[in-house]
Amino acid sequence: MKTMINGIQYHVERYGSGFPLVLLHGFTGAASTWKPFCPVWGQHSELVLLDLIGHGETESPGDMKRYDIKQATNDLKVLLDQFGIEKVDLLGYSMGGRIAIAFASLYPGRVRKLVLESTTPGLKTPEERQARIIQDEKLAVKMEEEGIEKFIDFWQSIPLFQSQQNLPEKVREQIRSQRLKNDPVGLANSLRGMGTGKQPSWWDALVNFDFDTLLITGELDDKFCEIAADMAAKLPKSTNLTINGCGHAIHVEEQQKFGTIVSEFLLNT
Numbered sequence: 001m002k003t004m005i006n007g008i009q010y011h012v013e014r015y016g017s018g019f020p021l022v023l024l025h026g027f028t029g030a031a032s033t034w035k036p037f038c039p040v041w042g043q044h045s046e047l048v049l050l051d052l053i054g055h056g057e058t059e060s061p062g063d064m065k066r067y068d069i070k071q072a073t074n075d076l077k078v079l080l081d082q083f084g085i086e087k088v089d090l091l092g093y094s095m096g097g098r099i100a101i102a103f104a105s106l107y108p109g110r111v112r113k114l115v116l117e118s119t120t121p122g123l124k125t126p127e128e129r130q131a132r133i134i135q136d137e138k139l140a141v142k143m144e145e146e147g148i149e150k151f152i153d154f155w156q157s158i159p160l161f162q163s164q165q166n167l168p169e170k171v172r173e174q175i176r177s178q179r180l181k182n183d184p185v186g187l188a189n190s191l192r193g194m195g196t197g198k199q200p201s202w203w204d205a206l207v208n209f210d211f212d213t214l215l216i217t218g219e220l221d222d223k224f225c226e227i228a229a230d231m232a233a234k235l236p237k238s239t240n241l242t243i244n245g246c247g248h249a250i251h252v253e254e255q256q257k258f259g260t261i262v263s264e265f266l267l268n269t
């Protein structure tokens with residue numbers, strides 16, 4: 001279904017029944033990322049899947065400022081208000097995890113439980129942020145100058161996703177096909193407007209997260225395992241799981257295990 005939020009038409013899907021669970025995909029992803037989990041998670045949760053701004057079937061505005069991560073979290077708040085949903089369980093993967101952390105930092109009263117897969121609260125110093133802004137701008141320009149197909153060729157081959165090379169060809173093709181359905185304007189502006197360097201650091205907010213938080217990373221993803229360990233040291237109520245034998249996208253590489261871990265975490269009262 002299409003839902004107008006703060007002047008942007010969002011693609012939103014709802015499944016199942018139970019306590020609301022909002023699912024936030026990663027960069028170049030879409031709500032369809034979570035489809036394999038709907039039959040199981042929909043038995044215990046009312047699932048809300050959305051294409052984030054600049055992704056999938058949600059609008060890709062030309063103004064990069066519209067992608068600001070605080071604006072994206074306000075869009076999510078407005079969506080929940082429109083649905084009459086007060087409090088949610090929130091699951092975010094990678095970029096979606098960055099948005100989930102931002103939402104939990106800005107609207108803590110709206111969160112019951114938080115699941116963060118392979119993500120970060122941001123970069124701690126202005127110098128790191130500025131360097132990353134420059135890096136992400138180069139990626140955005142690459143997208144605009146070479147087109148989305150060449151960009152996705154590059155993106156799917158970065159070291160972070162090396163372990164995905166072991167996936168069945170059919171699975172890799174499904175991921176690639178979904179990535180290619182995005183609007184290059186939306187992806188470029190997503191990098192510029194809500195890239196890891198552009199967002200504020202939410203590291204100092206973690207100490208105030210008074211809700212159960214599950215951190216999930218893949219054993220082969222050293223960078224985000226280290227970030228998760230640093231987050232766990234600050235979070236008052238966290239569980240930090242490292243899944244053996246897989247990389248950044250545990251929900252892809254260990255789908256069954258990921259689904260079970262999330263269900264058990266959400267159902268554990």
Ligand SMILES: C=C(O[C@H]1C=C[C@H](C(=O)CCC(=O)O)[C@@H](C(=O)O)[C@@H]1O)C(=O)O
Nearest residue numbers: 026027028093094095096098160196249
């Ligand atoms: C490569 C780095 O950062 C990027 C890695 C993951 C994030 C993401 O959402 C990828 C999702 C996917 O393609 O499966 C992305 C983001 O948070 O926007 C980061 O730019 C890195 O080394 O930090």
